[in-house]
Amino acid sequence: MIRETMSRQERFKAAVSLEKPDRVPVMPLMTAFAVRSQGMTQGTAWRDPDMGFKAMLDTFNDLGGFDRLYKPNLFWPMIGGRFCSTPIRVLIPGRQLPEDSLNQIDERVLISRDDYDKLATLGWNAFWDEHYEKMTGGRKISYVAATQNQLLNLYKEEVTIYHGQDIHPLFGAYVDSSMMAFSMARTLTEFTMDLYEVPEKVKSAMDASCDDLIQNALDVVALTKIPVVFIVLERGSGFYYRTDIFDQFEWPYLRRYVDAFISEGLTPWFHLDTDWSLNLPYFREFPKGKCVADLDGTTDIFKAKEILGDHMCISGDVQAALLTLGQPHEVEAYCRRLIDEVGKNGGFILTTGCECPIDARFENVKAMVDTAKNYRGKNWH
Protein backbone atom coordinates (compact mmCIF):
# COMPACT_ATOMS: atom_id res chain seq x y z
CA MET A 1 0.00 0.00 0.00
CA ILE A 2 1.20 3.51 -0.84
CA ARG A 3 2.02 5.56 2.26
CA GLU A 4 -0.68 8.21 2.38
CA THR A 5 0.34 11.73 3.26
CA MET A 6 -2.90 13.50 2.40
CA SER A 7 -6.42 13.34 3.78
CA ARG A 8 -9.24 12.26 1.46
CA GLN A 9 -10.31 15.88 1.13
CA GLU A 10 -6.80 17.11 0.33
CA ARG A 11 -6.29 14.33 -2.22
CA PHE A 12 -9.51 15.17 -4.05
CA LYS A 13 -8.78 18.89 -4.07
CA ALA A 14 -5.24 18.32 -5.31
CA ALA A 15 -6.49 16.24 -8.22
CA VAL A 16 -9.11 18.83 -9.19
CA SER A 17 -6.61 21.67 -9.10
CA LEU A 18 -4.14 19.63 -11.21
CA GLU A 19 -1.65 19.30 -8.41
CA LYS A 20 -0.08 15.99 -7.66
CA PRO A 21 -1.77 14.12 -4.81
CA ASP A 22 0.02 11.42 -2.77
CA ARG A 23 -1.81 8.86 -4.89
CA VAL A 24 -4.61 8.84 -7.44
CA PRO A 25 -7.98 9.39 -5.70
CA VAL A 26 -10.53 6.66 -6.31
CA MET A 27 -14.32 6.60 -6.25
CA PRO A 28 -16.74 4.00 -7.66
CA LEU A 29 -20.00 5.83 -8.49
CA MET A 30 -22.11 3.31 -6.64
CA THR A 31 -25.80 3.18 -5.79
CA ALA A 32 -27.67 0.01 -6.80
CA PHE A 33 -24.42 -1.96 -6.62
CA ALA A 34 -24.10 -1.12 -2.93
CA VAL A 35 -27.60 -2.38 -2.23
CA ARG A 36 -27.00 -5.67 -4.00
CA SER A 37 -23.61 -6.09 -2.33
CA GLN A 38 -25.36 -6.14 1.03
CA GLY A 39 -27.71 -8.91 -0.07
CA MET A 40 -30.63 -6.52 0.08
CA THR A 41 -33.23 -6.22 -2.67
CA GLN A 42 -33.39 -2.94 -4.55
CA GLY A 43 -37.02 -2.61 -3.54
CA THR A 44 -36.06 -2.74 0.14
CA ALA A 45 -33.66 0.17 -0.23
CA TRP A 46 -36.16 2.18 -2.30
CA ARG A 47 -38.91 1.70 0.26
CA ASP A 48 -36.74 2.38 3.28
CA PRO A 49 -34.14 5.19 3.00
CA ASP A 50 -32.47 3.98 6.21
CA MET A 51 -31.71 0.69 4.47
CA GLY A 52 -30.38 2.55 1.42
CA PHE A 53 -28.10 4.59 3.65
CA LYS A 54 -26.92 1.49 5.50
CA ALA A 55 -26.16 -0.31 2.23
CA MET A 56 -24.08 2.62 1.02
CA LEU A 57 -22.13 2.93 4.26
CA ASP A 58 -21.55 -0.81 4.70
CA THR A 59 -20.40 -1.26 1.11
CA PHE A 60 -18.10 1.73 1.43
CA ASN A 61 -16.51 0.05 4.45
CA ASP A 62 -16.48 -3.43 2.88
CA LEU A 63 -14.50 -1.98 -0.02
CA GLY A 64 -11.99 -0.61 2.46
CA GLY A 65 -13.10 3.00 2.05
CA PHE A 66 -12.23 5.42 -0.74
CA ASP A 67 -11.89 9.11 -1.41
CA ARG A 68 -15.35 10.34 -2.33
CA LEU A 69 -18.79 8.80 -1.97
CA TYR A 70 -20.95 9.36 -5.05
CA LYS A 71 -24.25 9.64 -3.15
CA PRO A 72 -25.19 9.17 0.50
CA ASN A 73 -28.29 7.25 -0.54
CA LEU A 74 -30.27 6.34 -3.66
CA PHE A 75 -31.94 9.71 -4.20
CA TRP A 76 -30.75 13.08 -5.49
CA PRO A 77 -31.05 16.24 -3.38
CA MET A 78 -33.61 18.74 -4.64
CA ILE A 79 -35.65 21.51 -3.05
CA GLY A 80 -39.30 20.55 -3.22
CA GLY A 81 -40.86 21.47 -6.56
CA ARG A 82 -37.76 23.28 -7.79
CA PHE A 83 -36.52 20.82 -10.35
CA CYS A 84 -32.81 20.66 -11.12
CA SER A 85 -33.63 18.25 -13.91
CA THR A 86 -36.68 17.29 -15.89
CA PRO A 87 -39.11 15.45 -13.61
CA ILE A 88 -38.90 12.20 -15.55
CA ARG A 89 -40.75 9.05 -14.64
CA VAL A 90 -38.47 6.56 -12.94
CA LEU A 91 -39.56 2.94 -12.79
CA ILE A 92 -38.95 1.77 -9.24
CA PRO A 93 -38.06 -1.77 -8.17
CA GLY A 94 -40.83 -3.34 -6.16
CA ARG A 95 -43.36 -0.99 -7.71
CA GLN A 96 -43.25 -0.81 -11.49
CA LEU A 97 -40.35 -3.27 -11.78
CA PRO A 98 -39.54 -6.60 -10.14
CA GLU A 99 -38.34 -6.37 -6.55
CA ASP A 100 -34.62 -6.69 -7.26
CA SER A 101 -34.35 -4.88 -10.61
CA LEU A 102 -32.35 -1.80 -11.36
CA ASN A 103 -34.44 1.39 -11.37
CA GLN A 104 -34.83 2.63 -14.95
CA ILE A 105 -35.94 5.78 -16.68
CA ASP A 106 -39.17 5.58 -18.62
CA GLU A 107 -38.44 8.18 -21.28
CA ARG A 108 -41.69 9.71 -22.52
CA VAL A 109 -42.89 12.91 -24.09
CA LEU A 110 -43.55 15.14 -21.05
CA ILE A 111 -43.99 18.45 -22.80
CA SER A 112 -45.42 19.20 -26.23
CA ARG A 113 -43.86 21.30 -28.94
CA ASP A 114 -46.29 24.07 -28.01
CA ASP A 115 -44.95 24.07 -24.46
CA TYR A 116 -41.71 25.66 -25.65
CA ASP A 117 -43.63 28.93 -25.95
CA LYS A 118 -44.95 28.59 -22.42
CA LEU A 119 -41.47 27.86 -21.12
CA ALA A 120 -40.19 30.92 -22.96
CA THR A 121 -42.80 33.04 -21.24
CA LEU A 122 -42.82 31.50 -17.78
CA GLY A 123 -39.28 30.21 -17.29
CA TRP A 124 -38.42 26.77 -15.93
CA ASN A 125 -39.83 26.96 -12.41
CA ALA A 126 -43.15 28.67 -13.15
CA PHE A 127 -43.68 26.34 -16.10
CA TRP A 128 -43.43 23.22 -13.95
CA ASP A 129 -45.61 24.81 -11.25
CA GLU A 130 -48.28 24.99 -13.90
CA HIS A 131 -47.50 21.90 -15.96
CA TYR A 132 -46.59 19.20 -13.45
CA GLU A 133 -50.09 18.29 -12.32
CA LYS A 134 -51.38 18.17 -15.89
CA MET A 135 -48.44 16.05 -17.02
CA THR A 136 -48.88 13.51 -14.23
CA GLY A 137 -52.62 13.23 -14.62
CA GLY A 138 -53.50 15.02 -11.39
CA ARG A 139 -50.56 14.43 -9.07
CA LYS A 140 -50.20 17.65 -7.13
CA ILE A 141 -46.82 19.34 -7.22
CA SER A 142 -47.23 20.07 -3.51
CA TYR A 143 -47.21 16.30 -2.92
CA VAL A 144 -43.94 15.69 -4.73
CA ALA A 145 -42.47 18.87 -3.17
CA ALA A 146 -43.16 17.59 0.33
CA THR A 147 -41.42 14.29 -0.46
CA GLN A 148 -38.47 16.09 -2.00
CA ASN A 149 -38.08 18.38 1.00
CA GLN A 150 -38.21 15.39 3.31
CA LEU A 151 -35.49 13.65 1.30
CA LEU A 152 -33.42 16.82 1.17
CA ASN A 153 -33.46 17.01 4.97
CA LEU A 154 -32.47 13.38 5.11
CA TYR A 155 -29.65 14.06 2.64
CA LYS A 156 -28.31 16.80 4.90
CA GLU A 157 -28.52 14.57 7.98
CA GLU A 158 -26.76 11.74 6.18
CA VAL A 159 -24.01 14.03 4.93
CA THR A 160 -23.38 15.11 8.53
CA ILE A 161 -23.12 11.48 9.64
CA TYR A 162 -20.72 10.70 6.81
CA HIS A 163 -18.57 13.71 7.54
CA GLY A 164 -18.28 12.51 11.12
CA GLN A 165 -16.66 9.36 9.74
CA ASP A 166 -14.34 11.16 7.30
CA ILE A 167 -16.51 10.06 4.39
CA HIS A 168 -17.23 12.75 1.81
CA PRO A 169 -20.24 12.68 -0.48
CA LEU A 170 -19.29 13.97 -3.90
CA PHE A 171 -21.78 16.64 -4.78
CA GLY A 172 -23.86 19.33 -3.15
CA ALA A 173 -26.32 19.56 -6.02
CA TYR A 174 -26.87 18.15 -9.44
CA VAL A 175 -28.36 19.83 -12.48
CA ASP A 176 -29.19 18.81 -16.02
CA SER A 177 -27.45 20.67 -18.80
CA SER A 178 -29.73 22.58 -21.09
CA MET A 179 -29.85 19.95 -23.83
CA MET A 180 -30.14 17.14 -21.30
CA ALA A 181 -33.13 18.76 -19.61
CA PHE A 182 -35.02 19.45 -22.81
CA SER A 183 -34.13 16.17 -24.46
CA MET A 184 -35.47 14.27 -21.46
CA ALA A 185 -38.62 16.40 -21.50
CA ARG A 186 -39.30 15.77 -25.18
CA THR A 187 -37.47 12.43 -25.69
CA LEU A 188 -34.35 12.20 -27.78
CA THR A 189 -36.27 11.66 -31.02
CA GLU A 190 -38.80 14.47 -30.61
CA PHE A 191 -36.17 16.87 -29.33
CA THR A 192 -33.99 16.12 -32.35
CA MET A 193 -36.93 16.81 -34.66
CA ASP A 194 -37.52 20.10 -32.80
CA LEU A 195 -33.91 21.20 -33.24
CA TYR A 196 -34.30 20.93 -37.01
CA GLU A 197 -37.87 22.17 -37.31
CA VAL A 198 -38.41 24.79 -34.59
CA PRO A 199 -34.94 25.77 -33.40
CA GLU A 200 -35.98 29.30 -32.44
CA LYS A 201 -38.71 27.98 -30.12
CA VAL A 202 -36.25 25.63 -28.43
CA LYS A 203 -33.74 28.43 -28.05
CA SER A 204 -36.26 30.82 -26.50
CA ALA A 205 -37.35 28.18 -24.00
CA MET A 206 -33.74 27.46 -23.09
CA ASP A 207 -32.96 31.16 -22.73
CA ALA A 208 -35.82 31.53 -20.28
CA SER A 209 -34.98 28.36 -18.30
CA CYS A 210 -31.25 28.65 -17.77
CA ASP A 211 -31.24 31.03 -14.81
CA ASP A 212 -33.82 28.97 -12.93
CA LEU A 213 -31.84 25.78 -13.40
CA ILE A 214 -28.69 27.51 -12.15
CA GLN A 215 -30.46 29.07 -9.18
CA ASN A 216 -32.14 25.79 -8.24
CA ALA A 217 -28.74 24.11 -8.08
CA LEU A 218 -27.23 27.00 -6.10
CA ASP A 219 -30.12 26.86 -3.62
CA VAL A 220 -29.54 23.16 -3.05
CA VAL A 221 -25.80 23.66 -2.52
CA ALA A 222 -26.57 26.40 0.01
CA LEU A 223 -28.35 23.73 2.05
CA THR A 224 -26.11 20.70 1.53
CA LYS A 225 -22.93 22.80 1.79
CA ILE A 226 -20.89 20.52 -0.47
CA PRO A 227 -19.07 22.72 -3.00
CA VAL A 228 -19.41 20.46 -6.06
CA VAL A 229 -22.18 20.62 -8.66
CA PHE A 230 -22.73 17.48 -10.70
CA ILE A 231 -23.80 18.61 -14.17
CA VAL A 232 -25.53 15.83 -16.08
CA LEU A 233 -24.61 16.08 -19.73
CA GLU A 234 -24.87 13.38 -22.43
CA ARG A 235 -27.53 14.51 -24.82
CA GLY A 236 -25.60 17.41 -26.30
CA SER A 237 -22.45 15.57 -27.28
CA GLY A 238 -20.84 15.11 -30.67
CA PHE A 239 -22.00 11.52 -30.45
CA TYR A 240 -25.46 12.85 -31.34
CA TYR A 241 -25.09 16.31 -32.82
CA ARG A 242 -22.81 18.36 -35.03
CA THR A 243 -20.99 21.15 -33.28
CA ASP A 244 -23.13 23.95 -34.72
CA ILE A 245 -26.03 22.49 -32.71
CA PHE A 246 -23.81 22.20 -29.64
CA ASP A 247 -22.71 25.81 -30.24
CA GLN A 248 -26.28 27.07 -30.09
CA PHE A 249 -28.09 24.84 -27.66
CA GLU A 250 -25.55 23.60 -25.13
CA TRP A 251 -22.39 25.61 -24.99
CA PRO A 252 -23.77 29.10 -24.19
CA TYR A 253 -25.82 27.73 -21.29
CA LEU A 254 -23.03 25.53 -20.00
CA ARG A 255 -20.81 28.58 -19.90
CA ARG A 256 -23.43 30.38 -17.82
CA TYR A 257 -23.63 27.40 -15.46
CA VAL A 258 -19.87 27.28 -15.06
CA ASP A 259 -19.49 31.05 -14.58
CA ALA A 260 -22.20 31.02 -11.92
CA PHE A 261 -20.85 27.99 -10.08
CA ILE A 262 -17.21 29.00 -10.13
CA SER A 263 -18.03 32.53 -9.00
CA GLU A 264 -19.70 30.91 -5.97
CA GLY A 265 -16.57 28.88 -5.26
CA LEU A 266 -18.08 25.62 -6.50
CA THR A 267 -16.49 22.90 -8.62
CA PRO A 268 -18.45 21.97 -11.75
CA TRP A 269 -18.31 18.20 -12.27
CA PHE A 270 -19.19 17.44 -15.91
CA HIS A 271 -20.77 14.01 -16.08
CA LEU A 272 -20.05 13.29 -19.74
CA ASP A 273 -21.84 10.15 -20.84
CA THR A 274 -21.45 9.16 -24.53
CA ASP A 275 -18.60 10.25 -26.77
CA TRP A 276 -17.48 13.84 -26.17
CA SER A 277 -14.26 13.69 -28.21
CA LEU A 278 -15.49 16.32 -30.63
CA ASN A 279 -16.51 18.75 -27.89
CA LEU A 280 -13.59 18.40 -25.49
CA PRO A 281 -11.54 21.26 -27.00
CA TYR A 282 -14.34 23.62 -25.94
CA PHE A 283 -13.76 22.69 -22.33
CA ARG A 284 -10.34 24.31 -22.44
CA GLU A 285 -12.15 27.64 -22.34
CA PHE A 286 -13.16 27.00 -18.75
CA PRO A 287 -10.80 28.19 -16.01
CA LYS A 288 -7.83 25.93 -15.47
CA GLY A 289 -7.92 23.52 -12.53
CA LYS A 290 -11.47 24.34 -11.50
CA CYS A 291 -13.62 21.64 -13.10
CA VAL A 292 -13.74 17.87 -13.61
CA ALA A 293 -14.48 16.06 -16.89
CA ASP A 294 -16.03 12.73 -15.90
CA LEU A 295 -15.97 10.19 -18.76
CA ASP A 296 -17.98 7.00 -19.07
CA GLY A 297 -15.74 4.86 -21.24
CA THR A 298 -17.24 5.91 -24.57
CA THR A 299 -14.97 8.92 -25.00
CA ASP A 300 -11.35 7.86 -25.52
CA ILE A 301 -9.98 8.90 -22.13
CA PHE A 302 -6.38 8.68 -23.33
CA LYS A 303 -7.08 11.17 -26.11
CA ALA A 304 -8.98 13.28 -23.58
CA LYS A 305 -5.81 13.42 -21.50
CA GLU A 306 -3.94 14.81 -24.52
CA ILE A 307 -6.63 17.43 -25.15
CA LEU A 308 -7.50 18.46 -21.61
CA GLY A 309 -4.92 16.93 -19.31
CA ASP A 310 -2.91 20.08 -18.63
CA HIS A 311 -6.08 22.11 -18.11
CA MET A 312 -8.80 20.08 -16.41
CA CYS A 313 -8.98 17.15 -14.06
CA ILE A 314 -10.28 14.00 -15.76
CA SER A 315 -12.16 11.20 -14.08
CA GLY A 316 -13.16 7.80 -15.37
CA ASP A 317 -13.57 5.31 -16.83
CA VAL A 318 -13.62 1.69 -15.69
CA GLN A 319 -16.33 0.34 -17.95
CA ALA A 320 -19.49 -1.35 -16.80
CA ALA A 321 -18.86 -4.39 -19.00
CA LEU A 322 -15.42 -4.93 -17.47
CA LEU A 323 -16.74 -4.63 -13.91
CA THR A 324 -19.60 -7.02 -14.63
CA LEU A 325 -18.06 -9.60 -16.93
CA GLY A 326 -14.33 -9.24 -16.30
CA GLN A 327 -11.92 -10.69 -13.76
CA PRO A 328 -10.13 -8.77 -10.97
CA HIS A 329 -6.78 -9.06 -12.75
CA GLU A 330 -8.30 -7.51 -15.89
CA VAL A 331 -9.76 -4.65 -13.85
CA GLU A 332 -6.44 -4.13 -12.14
CA ALA A 333 -4.58 -4.08 -15.46
CA TYR A 334 -6.94 -1.45 -16.87
CA CYS A 335 -6.76 0.68 -13.72
CA ARG A 336 -2.97 0.53 -13.83
CA ARG A 337 -3.05 1.72 -17.42
CA LEU A 338 -5.35 4.59 -16.44
CA ILE A 339 -3.08 5.55 -13.56
CA ASP A 340 0.01 5.36 -15.77
CA GLU A 341 -1.35 7.30 -18.69
CA VAL A 342 -4.23 9.50 -17.52
CA GLY A 343 -2.80 9.89 -14.03
CA LYS A 344 0.54 11.03 -15.36
CA ASN A 345 1.46 14.30 -13.64
CA GLY A 346 -1.78 14.35 -11.63
CA GLY A 347 -5.23 15.71 -12.50
CA PHE A 348 -6.92 12.32 -12.50
CA ILE A 349 -9.58 10.62 -10.36
CA LEU A 350 -10.14 6.90 -10.88
CA THR A 351 -13.90 6.30 -11.14
CA THR A 352 -16.29 3.88 -12.72
CA GLY A 353 -17.41 4.83 -16.23
CA CYS A 354 -20.79 6.30 -15.26
CA GLU A 355 -22.44 4.48 -12.37
CA CYS A 356 -21.06 1.23 -11.04
CA PRO A 357 -23.33 -1.46 -12.53
CA ILE A 358 -25.78 -3.19 -10.24
CA ASP A 359 -24.30 -6.58 -11.07
CA ALA A 360 -20.62 -5.62 -10.97
CA ARG A 361 -18.59 -8.32 -9.25
CA PHE A 362 -17.65 -7.15 -5.78
CA GLU A 363 -14.07 -8.38 -6.21
CA ASN A 364 -13.78 -6.32 -9.39
CA VAL A 365 -14.82 -3.10 -7.67
CA LYS A 366 -12.50 -3.97 -4.80
CA ALA A 367 -9.69 -4.51 -7.33
CA MET A 368 -10.35 -1.03 -8.71
CA VAL A 369 -10.22 0.61 -5.27
CA ASP A 370 -7.16 -1.39 -4.21
CA THR A 371 -5.24 -0.59 -7.38
CA ALA A 372 -5.48 3.15 -6.65
CA LYS A 373 -4.29 2.54 -3.10
CA ASN A 374 -1.43 0.28 -4.08
CA TYR A 375 -0.18 1.49 -7.43
CA ARG A 376 1.30 4.93 -7.82
CA GLY A 377 2.03 4.57 -11.54
CA LYS A 378 5.21 4.33 -13.51
CA ASN A 379 5.10 7.97 -14.56
CA TRP A 380 4.88 9.31 -11.02
CA HIS A 381 7.89 11.55 -10.54
Added chain:
Amino acid sequence: MKEKLKAAILGMNRQKAIDLVEKALSEGEDPFGILKTCRAAMEEVGKRFETGEFFLSELIYSAEVFKEVCAILEPGLMAKQNSDESQGVVVIGTPKGDVHDLGKNLMATLMRSHSFTVYDLGVDVPHENLVKEVKRRKAPILALSALITPAFVSMRAAIDLLAAEGLRKKTFVIIGGGVTTDFARKEIGADAQTMNPAEAIRLCRRHLKGSDKAEQL
Protein backbone atom coordinates in the same frame (compact mmCIF):
# COMPACT_ATOMS: atom_id res chain seq x y z
CA MET B 1 -40.22 13.78 -58.00
CA LYS B 2 -37.53 11.21 -57.17
CA GLU B 3 -34.75 13.74 -56.88
CA LYS B 4 -36.92 16.20 -54.94
CA LEU B 5 -37.98 13.52 -52.48
CA LYS B 6 -34.43 12.37 -52.01
CA ALA B 7 -33.33 15.97 -51.50
CA ALA B 8 -36.07 16.54 -48.92
CA ILE B 9 -34.96 13.52 -46.89
CA LEU B 10 -31.29 14.42 -47.15
CA GLY B 11 -32.12 18.04 -46.36
CA MET B 12 -33.92 17.05 -43.14
CA ASN B 13 -37.21 18.46 -44.36
CA ARG B 14 -39.98 16.22 -43.07
CA GLN B 15 -42.95 18.22 -44.28
CA LYS B 16 -41.62 18.55 -47.79
CA ALA B 17 -40.95 14.82 -47.98
CA ILE B 18 -44.47 14.02 -46.80
CA ASP B 19 -46.04 16.50 -49.22
CA LEU B 20 -44.11 15.02 -52.11
CA VAL B 21 -45.11 11.47 -51.21
CA GLU B 22 -48.77 12.39 -50.86
CA LYS B 23 -48.72 14.23 -54.16
CA ALA B 24 -47.03 11.32 -55.91
CA LEU B 25 -49.59 8.87 -54.56
CA SER B 26 -52.46 11.10 -55.60
CA GLU B 27 -50.99 11.17 -59.07
CA GLY B 28 -51.04 7.37 -59.16
CA GLU B 29 -47.37 6.58 -58.67
CA ASP B 30 -46.49 3.08 -57.57
CA PRO B 31 -45.96 3.04 -53.78
CA PHE B 32 -43.09 0.56 -54.23
CA GLY B 33 -41.36 3.02 -56.51
CA ILE B 34 -41.74 5.75 -53.91
CA LEU B 35 -40.46 3.42 -51.21
CA LYS B 36 -37.47 2.59 -53.37
CA THR B 37 -36.63 6.27 -53.67
CA CYS B 38 -36.89 6.72 -49.90
CA ARG B 39 -34.64 3.72 -49.35
CA ALA B 40 -32.11 5.12 -51.77
CA ALA B 41 -32.16 8.35 -49.78
CA MET B 42 -31.68 6.42 -46.56
CA GLU B 43 -28.76 4.54 -48.09
CA GLU B 44 -27.22 7.92 -48.83
CA VAL B 45 -27.89 9.09 -45.25
CA GLY B 46 -26.06 5.98 -44.02
CA LYS B 47 -23.12 6.66 -46.33
CA ARG B 48 -22.87 10.27 -45.18
CA PHE B 49 -22.99 9.11 -41.56
CA GLU B 50 -20.12 6.73 -42.19
CA THR B 51 -18.01 9.49 -43.71
CA GLY B 52 -18.74 11.80 -40.80
CA GLU B 53 -20.74 14.28 -42.87
CA PHE B 54 -23.92 13.32 -41.02
CA PHE B 55 -24.31 12.77 -37.30
CA LEU B 56 -26.55 10.48 -35.29
CA SER B 57 -29.11 13.29 -35.18
CA GLU B 58 -29.47 13.10 -38.96
CA LEU B 59 -29.98 9.35 -38.71
CA ILE B 60 -32.64 9.91 -36.08
CA TYR B 61 -34.35 12.63 -38.09
CA SER B 62 -34.36 10.79 -41.41
CA ALA B 63 -35.46 7.55 -39.73
CA GLU B 64 -38.50 9.38 -38.38
CA VAL B 65 -39.28 10.77 -41.82
CA PHE B 66 -38.91 7.30 -43.30
CA LYS B 67 -41.25 5.87 -40.68
CA GLU B 68 -43.89 8.50 -41.40
CA VAL B 69 -43.58 8.03 -45.14
CA CYS B 70 -43.95 4.26 -44.73
CA ALA B 71 -47.13 4.80 -42.75
CA ILE B 72 -48.53 6.81 -45.67
CA LEU B 73 -47.43 4.20 -48.19
CA GLU B 74 -48.49 1.22 -46.13
CA PRO B 75 -52.00 0.63 -47.54
CA GLY B 76 -50.63 0.56 -51.07
CA LEU B 77 -47.70 -1.61 -50.09
CA MET B 78 -49.87 -4.10 -48.21
CA ALA B 79 -51.90 -4.66 -51.35
CA LYS B 80 -48.80 -5.67 -53.29
CA GLN B 81 -46.56 -7.22 -50.60
CA ASN B 82 -43.46 -8.57 -52.21
CA SER B 83 -41.12 -10.46 -49.93
CA ASP B 84 -38.48 -10.79 -52.66
CA GLU B 85 -37.53 -7.19 -51.92
CA SER B 86 -36.14 -8.10 -48.52
CA GLN B 87 -32.40 -8.17 -48.01
CA GLY B 88 -32.78 -10.50 -45.05
CA VAL B 89 -34.71 -11.16 -41.88
CA VAL B 90 -33.70 -9.65 -38.55
CA VAL B 91 -35.14 -10.32 -35.13
CA ILE B 92 -34.43 -7.40 -32.82
CA GLY B 93 -35.15 -6.65 -29.18
CA THR B 94 -33.96 -5.23 -25.90
CA PRO B 95 -33.30 -8.30 -23.73
CA LYS B 96 -34.90 -9.01 -20.37
CA GLY B 97 -33.69 -6.78 -17.58
CA ASP B 98 -33.64 -3.64 -19.70
CA VAL B 99 -36.62 -1.53 -20.77
CA HIS B 100 -34.80 1.08 -22.86
CA ASP B 101 -35.89 1.30 -26.45
CA LEU B 102 -34.45 4.40 -28.14
CA GLY B 103 -31.45 2.67 -29.69
CA LYS B 104 -33.41 -0.42 -30.56
CA ASN B 105 -36.19 1.56 -32.24
CA LEU B 106 -33.74 3.61 -34.26
CA MET B 107 -31.93 0.47 -35.38
CA ALA B 108 -35.18 -1.25 -36.36
CA THR B 109 -36.29 1.70 -38.49
CA LEU B 110 -32.90 2.07 -40.13
CA MET B 111 -32.78 -1.62 -40.96
CA ARG B 112 -36.24 -1.41 -42.50
CA SER B 113 -35.13 1.58 -44.50
CA HIS B 114 -32.23 -0.52 -45.77
CA SER B 115 -34.62 -3.24 -47.00
CA PHE B 116 -34.31 -5.71 -44.12
CA THR B 117 -37.44 -7.44 -42.86
CA VAL B 118 -37.46 -6.64 -39.17
CA TYR B 119 -39.36 -8.36 -36.37
CA ASP B 120 -39.16 -6.09 -33.36
CA LEU B 121 -40.01 -7.88 -30.13
CA GLY B 122 -39.87 -4.74 -27.98
CA VAL B 123 -38.15 -4.38 -24.61
CA ASP B 124 -37.51 -6.62 -21.60
CA VAL B 125 -37.74 -9.67 -23.88
CA PRO B 126 -37.01 -13.08 -22.31
CA HIS B 127 -34.27 -14.99 -24.12
CA GLU B 128 -36.67 -17.84 -24.90
CA ASN B 129 -38.89 -15.47 -26.88
CA LEU B 130 -35.95 -14.11 -28.83
CA VAL B 131 -34.86 -17.60 -29.87
CA LYS B 132 -38.41 -18.72 -30.56
CA GLU B 133 -38.82 -15.80 -32.96
CA VAL B 134 -35.50 -16.51 -34.68
CA LYS B 135 -36.68 -20.05 -35.23
CA ARG B 136 -40.18 -19.07 -36.34
CA ARG B 137 -38.94 -16.46 -38.81
CA LYS B 138 -35.91 -18.48 -39.90
CA ALA B 139 -33.97 -15.29 -39.18
CA PRO B 140 -30.26 -15.34 -39.95
CA ILE B 141 -29.71 -12.28 -37.71
CA LEU B 142 -30.49 -11.60 -34.07
CA ALA B 143 -29.85 -7.97 -33.05
CA LEU B 144 -29.81 -7.10 -29.36
CA SER B 145 -29.67 -3.63 -27.85
CA ALA B 146 -28.87 -2.74 -24.23
CA LEU B 147 -28.24 0.29 -22.07
CA ILE B 148 -27.67 -1.49 -18.76
CA THR B 149 -25.64 -4.52 -17.70
CA PRO B 150 -28.45 -6.82 -16.51
CA ALA B 151 -29.21 -7.32 -20.21
CA PHE B 152 -25.88 -9.16 -20.56
CA VAL B 153 -27.29 -12.14 -18.70
CA SER B 154 -30.19 -12.39 -21.14
CA MET B 155 -27.92 -11.88 -24.14
CA ARG B 156 -25.73 -14.75 -23.03
CA ALA B 157 -28.75 -16.92 -22.27
CA ALA B 158 -30.13 -16.26 -25.76
CA ILE B 159 -26.84 -17.24 -27.34
CA ASP B 160 -26.62 -20.40 -25.22
CA LEU B 161 -30.16 -21.31 -26.17
CA LEU B 162 -29.43 -20.76 -29.85
CA ALA B 163 -26.57 -23.23 -29.45
CA ALA B 164 -28.74 -25.72 -27.60
CA GLU B 165 -31.32 -25.51 -30.39
CA GLY B 166 -28.68 -26.04 -33.06
CA LEU B 167 -29.18 -22.52 -34.41
CA ARG B 168 -26.00 -20.82 -33.26
CA LYS B 169 -23.99 -21.33 -36.44
CA LYS B 170 -26.89 -20.20 -38.57
CA THR B 171 -27.53 -17.01 -36.57
CA PHE B 172 -25.41 -13.90 -36.67
CA VAL B 173 -25.75 -12.25 -33.26
CA ILE B 174 -24.98 -8.56 -33.17
CA ILE B 175 -25.15 -6.43 -30.02
CA GLY B 176 -25.19 -2.67 -29.53
CA GLY B 177 -26.16 0.08 -27.14
CA GLY B 178 -24.52 2.24 -24.52
CA VAL B 179 -23.24 -0.47 -22.23
CA THR B 180 -21.84 -2.83 -24.84
CA THR B 181 -18.17 -3.06 -25.71
CA ASP B 182 -16.02 -5.44 -27.69
CA PHE B 183 -14.96 -6.95 -24.36
CA ALA B 184 -18.62 -7.64 -23.58
CA ARG B 185 -19.10 -9.17 -27.05
CA LYS B 186 -16.30 -11.66 -26.44
CA GLU B 187 -17.51 -12.54 -22.95
CA ILE B 188 -21.10 -13.02 -24.08
CA GLY B 189 -20.14 -14.85 -27.25
CA ALA B 190 -21.83 -12.55 -29.78
CA ASP B 191 -20.51 -12.22 -33.32
CA ALA B 192 -20.33 -8.45 -33.56
CA GLN B 193 -20.72 -5.30 -31.48
CA THR B 194 -21.07 -1.73 -32.53
CA MET B 195 -22.40 1.61 -31.35
CA ASN B 196 -22.62 2.79 -34.93
CA PRO B 197 -25.96 2.07 -36.67
CA ALA B 198 -24.51 2.36 -40.17
CA GLU B 199 -21.79 -0.10 -39.27
CA ALA B 200 -24.42 -2.47 -37.87
CA ILE B 201 -26.16 -2.49 -41.23
CA ARG B 202 -22.89 -3.02 -43.04
CA LEU B 203 -21.97 -5.93 -40.75
CA CYS B 204 -25.35 -7.57 -41.23
CA ARG B 205 -25.16 -7.21 -44.98
CA ARG B 206 -21.66 -8.58 -45.03
CA HIS B 207 -22.78 -11.53 -42.98
CA LEU B 208 -25.64 -12.22 -45.35
CA LYS B 209 -23.18 -12.27 -48.21
CA GLY B 210 -21.49 -15.10 -46.31
CA SER B 211 -18.13 -13.57 -45.60
CA ASP B 212 -18.45 -12.24 -42.12
CA LYS B 213 -19.08 -14.82 -39.48
CA ALA B 214 -15.84 -16.75 -39.81
CA GLU B 215 -13.91 -13.50 -39.66
CA GLN B 216 -15.65 -12.34 -36.50
CA LEU B 217 -15.30 -15.64 -34.69
